[in-house]
Amino acid sequence: MTFSVAVAGCTGYAGGELLRLLLGHHGVQIGNLTAGGSAGTLLGQHQPHLSPLADREVLPTSAENLAGHDVVFLALPHGASAEIAAQLSEETLVIDCGADYRLEDPEAWEQFYGTDHAGTWPYGLPELPENRHTLGRTTRIAVPGCYPTSASLALMPAVTAGLIDGTDVVVVAASGTSGAGKSSKPHLIGAETAGNVSAYGVGGVHRHTPEIAQNLQRMGATNPTVSFTPLLVPMSRGILATCTAPLKDPTTTAAQARAAYAEAFADETYLNLLPEGVWPQTKAVQASNRVDVQVTVDPAVNRLIAVAAIDNLTKGTAGGAIQSMNIALGMAEQTGLPLYGVAP
Incomplete structure (x- = not known):
């Protein structure tokens, strides 16, 4: 089975790393790519290393452009994910690479981020105790900070x-x-x-x-x-x-x-x-x-x-996000994720 995936924030570093890994993932098909100020341009202007996607138009980040996909990655600035996520179907697997849903304590969120707490999602660090079980039963995942x-x-x-x-x-x-x-x-x-x-x-x-x-x-x-x-x-x-x-x-x-x-x-x-x-x-x-x-x-x-x-950018953000996605979708956890580094 192939799952359709959208990436919001596709022109940033986290979005680019998500797309690099997703291009080598045999279980997904890359759908809409969205961003803010760079909407209307081509992805190749921002991510020249992603040549298979170079001619893709960058769409505005909106719930409408992200809807209809099996998976939505939100690689957006802190505080920007909650509004978009609230408009997406509960059946869509939404994976937030920002901080909006990481903290459980509203007071800690307000102290360190200075805004209202949006809530708490299952935490996308599979290696923590009991996390794999939780990630396998959710459609909302908060990716850890690096x-x-x-x-x-x-x-x-x-x-x-x-x-x-x-x-x-x-x-x-x-x-x-x-x-x-x-x-x-x-x-x-x-x-x-x-x-x-x-x-x-x-x-x-x-x-x-x-x-x-x-x-x-x-x-x-x-x-x-x-x-x-x-x-x-x-x-x-x-x-x-x-x-x-x-x-x-x-x-x-x-x-x-x-x-x-x-x-x-x-x-x-x-x-x-x-x-x-x-x-x-x-x-x-x-x-x-x-x-x-x-x-x-x-x-x-x-x-x-x-x-x-x-x-x-890999284990600290995009790789951890895809590892969590694999668990949530019932795929082999290692799918599309490199074990070895590059040198020099």
Whole structure:
């Protein structure tokens, strides 16, 4: 069976990555492509790498243009998805790549996003406990943020195995510039980013902070606390997240931590525990849906250290969205999703 798919926000980075992956997905047929200000142009003007779709007209983003498809991906700015989603049939599988439906706590949403909370949809991170069951029974999916994807998967085995309790979690994650979207921003031009690393969203104010804490709670942490600091680094795509937390049992060894991760990842296609002593690097996972993870223990401070590398546009957004779509539609979870990166 082939499912028809529409993509709203097709001219942005997330929309382009969705289309790149969907072109290699044998279970879908790409339907309408929509956007805002670029409506009326041809897709090839914005996504020249997608040559099979170069002559497609970009339509205005409206419920009318998105209706009638089996699946609708919303790769829209935060706050723009709710109005469109409300007009689409409950029978349509709607997958929001923005933040509108990620958070469960309305107060947290209003604090970090400054608007009314639209609601909460099933969370599109299949590897979290019980999520596959939920995703297989829904027509509405909220795709995680890219930073929460990396940090949550780096820490999940430690929480579920009881190595840490989710308090005093510190996450420092470096991301490429595509995480900020495709809109022109002076601080993202080449002259500003080349040879430069900068911190932003410091002091608990980044919007992904409550999402990371929410995920730790879903894993079983009772009262998680997270300090999250993102870094902007001069590369186009990728995230390297270094996550640390105090050990519940200070006698836990690096070998015991590694054993817990190996057990947790044993049946996961896209969660890859690297060989001992090998540390994740963003180049290794570029353009893939894989998550490379390494874990150890710092006995001097009794802290677990887990490092994860993902491609923010693939596993961090479009790949995670399609992985969730596959589950919701009853297809093999790995369909259309690359396991291996590209080099150089």
